[in-house]
Amino acid sequence: MAVPASDGDREGVFEDVRISRISSSIRVIPDFPKPGILFQDITTLLLDPVAFKDTIDLFVERYTDKQISVVAGVEARGFIFGPPIALAIGAKFVPMRKPNKLPGAVISEEYSLEYGTDKIEMHVGAVQAGERAIVIDDLIATGGTLLAAINLLERVGAEVVECACVIELAELKGRDRLGKKPLFVLVSP
Template identity: 50%
Template sequence: MDLASKVRVIKDFPKPGINFRDITTLLQDAEAFKKTVDALVELCKDMQVDVVACPEARGFVLGAPLAYALGKGVVLLRKPGKLPGRTVCYNYELEYGSDALEVHEGAIQAGQKVLLVDDVLATGGTVAAAVELVKKSGGEVAGIAFLIELLGLGAREKLGDYPVVTLLQLEA
């Protein structure tokens, strides 16, 4: 099955010049979704991790079943104001604006090895924020996994030496 063909491109969203990769069409196809999760499991099964962390919202959709298959817990990285209690926050820039992510204090324990999971690697802003949250929480990023990597935007270079795996590599 050609998973790339299941990803819809929405031109000029959320602003002119952005070609948004909409994975909802892939998620709606049961066979494509299962193949996606199974393929991500295969890419990540040998990584030595204690927990899977995933940013809101599409990261949740991929991170939760991946964590389940790997037998690991899930840490949710949320938009500001969504988590009760004390949080650690990191502000970052996106290709179409700015945003922030938060995680509960103590959700990631000191020394835990963390696998970060998200849907798309574009400019790297979201994953860079996720890396900072893991580090501020005392965790160690053991790997980063994406469904899609958009080529030509230089995001992978911003991730340094972290092991990065992607299921699909598409032109930006």
């Protein structure tokens, strides 16, 4: 059974019936988008209002009373989980977008992909020095996108408290790329 894990060495693992519900609501699609990939499809999680609420509730429980002022959501599925968490804990939601999606002045961070590079951007002035932030996405694989989000936030002086994902593909060792930055995960298939 998949259980949440955090803090790099899997301390803080706990059993919760909600985790089973979340895990069983995620559909696995073999060979998508290419052969050999087991795609973790969260759209089925979103179709289950109880499992979706459980997901949001677990993150809210973790971040309530931690003085988080920024929930930074990574495009695109971080946009699904980030806003309700931000609202519930009284933080602002800051979208981390792919290039040329945000109007106005932006700052960007490039990161490596398996074949080539990509970038994420955020609005200039969206995050202030000294603000406490979490970075949220649906899944961590190789960790490149989360690391780019951390770097972008830290460049403007924010304190990134933790990264949070619904799913971790532990065999891809993305957690290792985050260095000492804590990672909280609900499901590791």
